[in-house]
Amino acid sequence: MRFRGKLVEIGCIHHFTRVIGTVSKLIKQCVLRITPANWYFILSEKLVNGGVQIWCDLPQGHFFDEYAMEGVCQEANEIYLELAPENLVKALKTAQNAKWIKIKLTKKNTPYLTVEVDLPTLSAHSRTVVHDIPVYVVPRRLWPEYEEPKLPDFDVSIVMPQLKLLRNIVDKMKNLSNYVALSANQNGEMKLMVETDMVSVSTHFRDLLNPAVNRGDDSEEPDPEVFSEARIDIRKLAQFLVGQQINYTRVICNIVHRRVVHFLLLHDDVSLQYFMPVVAS
Structure with missing residues (x-):
């Protein structure tokens, strides 16, 4: 060897x-x-x-x-x-x-x-x-x-906004709650939301790109207006955003409703996949 x-x-x-x-x-x-x-x-x-x-x-x-x-x-x-x-x-x-x-x-x-x-x-x-x-x-x-993780059938696939912008938003939100609800649909919309007994704060993004989602032959096309959501640990999301030291050409967020979030970061010569577990409500 x-x-x-x-x-x-x-x-x-x-x-x-x-x-x-x-x-x-x-x-x-x-x-x-x-x-x-x-x-x-x-x-x-x-x-x-x-x-x-x-x-x-x-x-x-x-x-x-x-x-x-x-x-x-x-x-x-x-x-x-x-x-x-x-x-x-x-x-x-x-x-x-x-x-x-x-x-x-x-x-x-x-x-x-x-x-x-x-x-x-x-x-x-x-x-x-x-x-x-x-x-x-x-x-x-x-x-x-x-072995390379097997990709599930995602409900939503969306190209994320600039990571620097997301990092600033998540950095402020993590002072309010331990968890954030990340949701998106196939109509180019994405939301970040934190909720407490005292306050509810959300940020909305529109006109984002939706890569094609591979579905089985028997799967029906979902309503593009319907949001798929995943509740995740906001500190893990913040750590993920802070750790990026590469100017990726594209960052894709894939969501299986209330099950898993999959981030795919693409560069000319590097790809990074990050699976983040969902936290029960």
Whole structure:
């Protein structure tokens, strides 16, 4: 089992750092799945127990100039590592002016993801900083727990307003309640509402885009005016909005009425899925 990759282009280094920074803001511990074509950052908690699920997909060819890996065996050419993404961010932050970064899997009594950073100097001598990030190798029998989440049949799919605007609104709403009702319809409308015994506050958005919703052959088209709603933890929503460090081209919110909220964040070379559980009224 081997892995070695090298980033040279400074723009790729910065973008890679921002992506990992976003992941670190959302989760403390995750599984890094390394394949010949992609890196995946995965968190798989049970939604029914109030957990969240995250699936972040990075095509390695968009970031790495050199990339070589050898999985656990020929039939399963993949590597699964459990790590704290914050440790990887700390290593990458020392590389903002680096000539190159090498990331490799090493073993020094225990497994590490070793990050080597070649920094510029005023002399002819090179200056290399090495970070050893402890990892746990996930055994193959546990891999099925980290498969890509299956998407349910959504009742509503809507393109969200600017995240910065939503962040400001949610930041004010979280001082009023622990929960927010997020609702939308297929007519381009979305609402955020908090209610207490003393006050009810809501924000409305109109003229948003509705991506097509895939439905079964026997499913009837719902009334586009009807709202589907999900009551969620407002602090988890705020954490999700604050953690974004990438200018996504599109952020889509999918809702299964009173069951789950699914956020899909899309960039040219990155996609991030975030499943947020619904809280009972």
